[in-house]
Every structure is written in structure tokens, then in C-alpha cells.
Amino acid sequence: xxxYTLSLHDALPICxxxxxxxxxxxxxPDEESGTAAAADTGTDAADVKPxxxxxxxxxxxxxxxxxxxxxxxxxxxxxxxxxxxxxxYCYDNPVALQNIIIxxxxxxxxxxxxxxxLYSWPNVILALVGGLLMDRVFGVRLGTVIFSAFICLGQxxxxxxxxxxxxxxxxxxxxxxGLGGESLAVAQNAYAVLWFKxxxxxxxxxxxxxxxxxxxTVNQNVNFPLYNALxxxxxxxxxxxxxxxxxxxSYLGVVLFIGFIICILSLLCAVFLGLLDKWAxxxxxxxxxxxxxxxxxxxxxxxxxxxxxxxxxxxxYYVSVFPFIGMAVxxxxxxxxxxxxxxxxxxxxxxxxxxxxxxxxxLMVDKTGFxxxxxxxxxxxTLTAHxxxxxxxFEKFIPYxxxxxxxxxxxxxxxxxxxxxxxxxxxxxxxxxxxxMQSVQNLGLAVVPIIAGIVVDKGxxxxxxxxxCALLCVALLCGIALYIYDxxxxxxxxxxxxxxxxxxxxxxxxxxxxxxxxxxRVPIKxxxxxxxxxxxxxxxxxxxxxxxxxxxxxxxxxxxTSSYGVHAGILK
Numbered sequence: 001x002x003x004y005t006l007s008l009h010d011a012l013p014i015c016x017x018x019x020x021x022x023x024x025x026x027x028x029p030d031e032e033s034g035t036a037a038a039a040d041t042g043t044d045a046a047d048v049k050p051x052x053x054x055x056x057x058x059x060x061x062x063x064x065x066x067x068x069x070x071x072x073x074x075x076x077x078x079x080x081x082x083x084x085x086x087x088x089y090c091y092d093n094p095v096a097l098q099n100i101i102i103x104x105x106x107x108x109x110x111x112x113x114x115x116x117x118l119y120s121w122p123n124v125i126l127a128l129v130g131g132l133l134m135d136r137v138f139g140v141r142l143g144t145v146i147f148s149a150f151i152c153l154g155q156x157x158x159x160x161x162x163x164x165x166x167x168x169x170x171x172x173x174x175x176x177x178g179l180g181g182e183s184l185a186v187a188q189n190a191y192a193v194l195w196f197k198x199x200x201x202x203x204x205x206x207x208x209x210x211x212x213x214x215x216x217t218v219n220q221n222v223n224f225p226l227y228n229a230l231x232x233x234x235x236x237x238x239x240x241x242x243x244x245x246x247x248x249x250s251y252l253g254v255v256l257f258i259g260f261i262i263c264i265l266s267l268l269c270a271v272f273l274g275l276l277d278k279w280a281x282x283x284x285x286x287x288x289x290x291x292x293x294x295x296x297x298x299x300x301x302x303x304x305x306x307x308x309x310x311x312x313x314x315x316x317y318y319v320s321v322f323p324f325i326g327m328a329v330x331x332x333x334x335x336x337x338x339x340x341x342x343x344x345x346x347x348x349x350x351x352x353x354x355x356x357x358x359x360x361x362x363l364m365v366d367k368t369g370f371x372x373x374x375x376x377x378x379x380x381x382t383l384t385a386h387x388x389x390x391x392x393x394f395e396k397f398i399p400y401x402x403x404x405x406x407x408x409x410x411x412x413x414x415x416x417x418x419x420x421x422x423x424x425x426x427x428x429x430x431x432x433x434x435x436x437m438q439s440v441q442n443l444g445l446a447v448v449p450i451i452a453g454i455v456v457d458k459g460x461x462x463x464x465x466x467x468x469c470a471l472l473c474v475a476l477l478c479g480i481a482l483y484i485y486d487x488x489x490x491x492x493x494x495x496x497x498x499x500x501x502x503x504x505x506x507x508x509x510x511x512x513x514x515x516x517x518x519x520x521r522v523p524i525k526x527x528x529x530x531x532x533x534x535x536x537x538x539x540x541x542x543x544x545x546x547x548x549x550x551x552x553x554x555x556x557x558x559x560x561t562s563s564y565g566v567h568a569g570i571l572k
Contacts, residue, residue, distance in 0.1 A: 072280070076195050077204060079273040081211040083144065083188050086266035087181050088215035090155045090259040091119070095326075096223040097252065104248045105167045118171055119178035120446040126179060128435040133183075140194065141274035144187040148267040150180025155260045163253025182442060186434045191273070193422040193430055201422065202371070206362020206415040213355040219259075220348055227255045300436065306424050306493065307433060309482040314417060315440045316475040317379060319448040320386065320468040321410055325350060326449060331389075331461050336396050346399050353407025354414075361408075362415040369497035371416040371423075372486065376479045378413030381405055383472040390465035420493055 094101060094115045102112055138146060154177025161169030188208060196204045230251045325347060332343040365374050385406040392398050425433040448471075455464045486493045495503075 072276075073195065076191075076273065076276060076280075077207065079269045079276070080188060080191050080195070080204075081207055082269040083148070083191075083266055083273070084185060084208065084212045085215040086148075086155075086259070086263035087151050087184055088212045089219045089262050090151070090158075090177065091181060092216045092219045093158075093223060093256060093259055096220045097227065097255070100224070100227055100248075100252060101162075104252050105162070105165070105170070107167060111167070114171055115174050117446065118175045119181065120442050122175065122178050123182040123442040124439050124446060126183060126439075128432070128439040129183075140187055140190045141277055144184065144191070144270045145267070145274060147180035147184040147187055148263070148270040151177055151184060152260060152263040152267050154178070154180065155256070155263050159253050159256035159260055161253075162249055162256050165249040182438045183435070186438055189418065189421075189434045190430050191277070193419075193427070194277075197422055200363070200366045201419045202365035202415050203359060203362035205418045206358035206360075206365075206411065209362075209411065209414045210355045210358040213351040213358070217348060217351045217355060220344075220351075223255055226258070227251060230254060300432070303433065303436075304424060305485060306482055307421065309478050309485070310417065310420050310424075311437055311440045312478045313375070313379070313475050313482065314437055315444040316471050316478065317382070317413060317417075318441050319444040320382065320471045320475070321350075321406070322445055323449045323452050324386075324468055327452065327456065327464075332399055335389075335461065336394055336399055338396065338399070346403055349400065349403035350407040350410060353404055354411040357408055358411040358415060361411050365415050367497055369495055369500060371420055372479065372483045372494040374412055374416035375420075376476065376483070378409045378411075378416065379472060379476045379479055381409030381412070383469060383476065385409065386465055386468045386472060390462060390469065423493055 094112070098112065101107070101115075133143060154173050154175070156173070157176055158170050158173030161167065161171075161173055189205075192204045192208060193201065328347045329343045332338045332346055338346065361374075365371060385402045388398065388402045388405075392402075421433050421437065422430060452464055452467065455467055483494065
């Protein structure tokens with residue numbers, strides 16, 4: 001008696017294509033070509049004349065509907081990118097409408113800055129808490145929808161506060177907006193790693209950055225002209241319009257309400273992405289998080305040293321870029337004598353360049369690997385840009401060149417830095433890790449602008465540039481330390497692309513061998529060691545269990561070997 005144990009998970013791919021009426025395997029493995037050939041069903045293979053056009057159409061439809069295929073992956077990538085478009089568009093609303101908000105709402109600069117402080121300070125904690133909630137409670141799908149809903153609600157309250165001339169309501173809206181803003185970025189990163197880890201993850205992070213900065217660029221170039229078009233339809237100049245009656249705040253509310261509509265579109269993308277991911281997980285049988293591996297705050301103490309070095313690089317780099325962009329307009333006007341419109345355009349070059357260059361740089365990182373080298377190049381290039389601003393002459397073309405360099409460096413660093421976390425941290429802790437990364441970044445972005453403002457008031461812009469250079473030196477030293485540590489512990493972060501591909505292929509083959517294991521009680525006449533039976537043998541054993549009569553010349557195949565040399569004529 002022979003006993004064969006075969007799970008349905010293993011049987012389905014082995015059965016290949018079957019006729020539902022005859023229960024006969026239509027395709028068999030071809031030893032020479034490695035593809036499927038017509039089975040021996042009593043008819044010569046040459047006599048089988050399938051509908052080639054119908055088969056090709058079925059293959060195309062099956063490929064497009066396969067979650068592991070590129071058509072589905074591209075759709076998922078578009079949805080992931082659009083998740084953050086609305087939040088980045090609305091986040092920079094105060095920058096684009098700065099003078100209008102100050103004049104229409106009758107507030108000073110300190111109260112105006114509260115619109116950003118009330119967003120950044122809570123996210124020092126909320127980004128980490130959001131990551132934990134996503135890992136432990138909500139999951140990435142529901143968490144993404146909830147955080148997107150907070151963004152929509154916050155922008156709606158912000159717009160209503162402007163429409164009804166209630167500045168305190170606008171501040172409340174920015175606080176609610178902040179409850180979802182950074183946590184949504186954590187969810188977006190988790191989705192990217194879940195779908196694209198091991199494939200084109202660096203390119204994906206570059207595209208995320210590109211679409212996000214596209215939202216900021218659209219906001220800075222659309223909202224102010226839109227307000228002027230509503231408030232002064234006949235005005236064709238680009239000067240800032242001051243309110244002349246009590247209706248100006250209503251037009252401001254209308255402009256901000258357009259941002260709410262864009263956030264609704266991003267929320268719909270979150271819902272559709274969640275449904276698509278749920279379907280894909282069911283189709284490909286994606287395993288859930290392992291039992292006993294639920295993340296918690298205690299995981300922070302277990303994070304390895306490279307994770308904390310990545311966090312330090314993140315905060316010390318970003319606080320030298322974003323606070324500078326926030327104060328660069330007045331700096332460019334003072335040092336280089338640019339007009340307001342010229343200074344605004346030069347200041348937006350960083351976002352424009354990063355939006356265009358990020359996908360290409362991300363693809364280059366994917367094709368070459370060596371993330372740490374790209375990381376240190378981005379830091380060094382940004383340091384060069386700040387040194388140029390601090391010690392260059394007063395020629396008007398210099399800021400254009402320096403901002404282009406800074407935009408390229410910023411894209412290069414972002415494409416290589418953010419995927420590193422997924423190389424170090426287990427998947428069930430990714431939300432916590434990215435949340436901690438966002439929290440540290442927000443802490444720096446909340447503190448450094450205050451310090452930079454004090455330095456500008458006390459020592460001028462020259463001393464501020466020196467401070468930014470010092471922060472970038474800290475980031476560079478952390479990058480060097482990260483490289484040394486990684487080189488002495490296996491070089492996981494700085495592997496080449498082909499080394500990662502080979503490692504992923506070996507892991508996939510190992511998992512495939514494990515999942516296709518079949519336990520067999522071997523008759524006494526077999527003396528060779530137990531090994532996995534061939535797909536050819538298992539397919540026909542499965543059909544025999546279903547009642548199908550298998551020809552005797554097929555049943556003599558040894559189940560312990562994958563060699564078909566003796567029966568090559570049958571297979572052909």
C-alpha cells in the first residue's frame with residue numbers, strides 16, 4: 001500500500017490545465033523546452049488544433065488579472081502615489097496664500113506660524129502612534145482610509161474657518177489635518193514595501209516623492225492666481241491683492257475648499273487600494289503576520305544600530321532643507337537682489353527638479369544598488385549647495401544653479417534613504433519603524449525653524465547657512481558610520497542590485513521547494529533517499545485519486561526522481 005499526502009495548495013498548480021468534462025491533463029511538461037506540451041490522451045499532438053487567438057486572449061486576460069503581474073502592479077503604484085497628492089497639496093496652502101491669510105484674517109506673523117506648529121508638534125508623537133495602530137489594530141488598509149478621512153475632515157474645517165472668518169476654527173482644522181498627515185505617509189510607505197519590496201522599491205519611492213512634490217508645486221502656482229481670479233476677475237497682474245471689503249474671507253474659503261475636494265479624491269484612492277490589496281492577498285494567499293510578532297513600543301529598544309543611524313541621517317538632513325526653503329525667499333531677495341516673483345520661482349526649483357528627477361534617480365538606484373553610496377552623494381551635494389549659498393558672490397545666476405543641485409541631491413537621498421528601513425526591519429514592524437522615522441523628522445522640523453529664526457535675527461543669513469552646513473556634516477558622519485557598520489556586518493544595505501536579485505531568487509526557490517513537499521511512504525523496493533516527487537508524477541497521481549484511469553506506461557515513472565529520459569517519447 002502506498003500513502004500519498006497532497007494538499008490542495010500544492011495540487012492546484014500541479015494540475016495545470018484540465019478539461020472539466022474529461023478530467024484529462026491537457027498540458028504536460030516538456031523536458032527539452034521547459035514548457036508544457038500536449039498530453040498523451042490517445043490523440044497525436046499534431047491533431048490537436050486549439051484556437052490560438054482565443055488562447056492568447058485568455059492568456060492576456062489572466063496576466064492582467066494576476067496580482068503578481070505588471071498591469072496590476074502599475075495600477076497599485078498609481079493609487080499609492082495619489083494617496084499623498086491631496087495631503088501635500090493642502091499642507092502648503094498657507095505658504096501659497098501667506099500674505100492673503102495675514103491680511104484677510106487680520107493676524108500677525110506669529111499667529112500665522114501656528115498653522116504649521118499645530119501640524120508639526122502633535123506629529124512628533126502621532127506619527128509613531130499611527131504606525132503602531134496600523135501594525136497592531138487597524139492594518140494598513142483600514143489605517144490608510146482612517147488617516148485619509150482625518151485629512152479630509154481637517155481641510156474641510158480649515159476651509160470653513162476661512163469662509164466664516166473664524167481663525168480659531170482654521171487652527172483647529174490644521175490640528176485635525178495633522179492627525180492624519182504624517183500617519184498617511186507611514187501607511188503609504190508600508191503599502192510600497194508590501195507590493196514592491198525586492199522589485200523596484202527605490203523607483204517606487206522616487207515616484208512617491210515626485211507625485212508628492214508635484215502636489216506642492218501645483219499648490220504654490222495655482223492657489224494665489226485662483227484667489228485673484230475669484231476676488232478680482234478683471235485683474236491681470238500678479239501682485240498681491242489686499243481686501244477692500246468684508247467678502248474677501250469667503251473667497252479664501254472657496255479656494256481652500258478646492259483642496260478639500262482633492263483630498264476626497266485621495267480618500268477614494270485609499271478605499272479602492274484597500275479593496276484591491278484585500279483581493280490580491282486572497283488570490284496569492286499572502287501569509288498574515290506571524291503569531292507572536294505583534295509590534296509594540298518595546299520593539300524600539302530591539303531595533304538594530306543601523307535603524308537608529310538611518311533616523312539620525314533623516315532628521316539631520318531634512319532640517320537643513322525644508323526650514324531653508326521656508327525662509328529662502330527673503331534670503332534670495334536680500335543677497336542676490338531678486339524680485340518677489342523671481343525669488344518664489346527660484347525657491348520652487350527644488351520641488352520642480354525633484355518631481356522630474358526622482359523617478360529616474362529611483363530607477364538608477366534600483367538598477368545599480370549601493371544605496372549607501374547614493375545616500376552619501378546626496379548629503380555631500382546638498383552640503384556643497386549650502387556652502388555655495390554661504391560663500392558665493394552676488395551673481396543672480398548662482399541661486400538657479402545651486403537650487404537645481406539641491407533638488408537633484410534631495411531626490412537622490414530620498415530614493416536611497418527610505419527603502420533602507422525595509423532592508424533592516426521585519427515586515428510586521430515596518431509601520432512602527434516608519435512612524436518613528438516620521439516622528440523624529442517632525443521633531444526636527446518643529447525645533448530647527450525656531451532656532452533658525454533666532455539665528456537670522458541675531459547673526460544674519462550667513463550664520464544660518466553655517467548652521468545648516470554643520471547639520472549636514474552630522475548627516476554625513478552618520479552616513480559614514482552606517483557604511484562602516486554595514487560593511488562589517490554582511491553589507492546588507494550597500495549590496496549591488498544583481499546581488500539582491502540573486503538573493504531574492506534563491507529565497508524564492510527555497511520557498512518553492514518547501515511548499516511543494518509531498519510526504520510519501522515508499523514501498524520497500526525503493527532504496528534511494530526520499531526527495532520531492534516530480535510534477536509529472538504528482539499530476540497523474542492526483543487525477544487517479546479523482547477516478548481517472550491513468551495509462552500503465554505513465555504509472556511506471558519513479559516518484560523519487562525528476563528525470564524523464566526513459567519516457568521522452570511519451571512526453572513529446
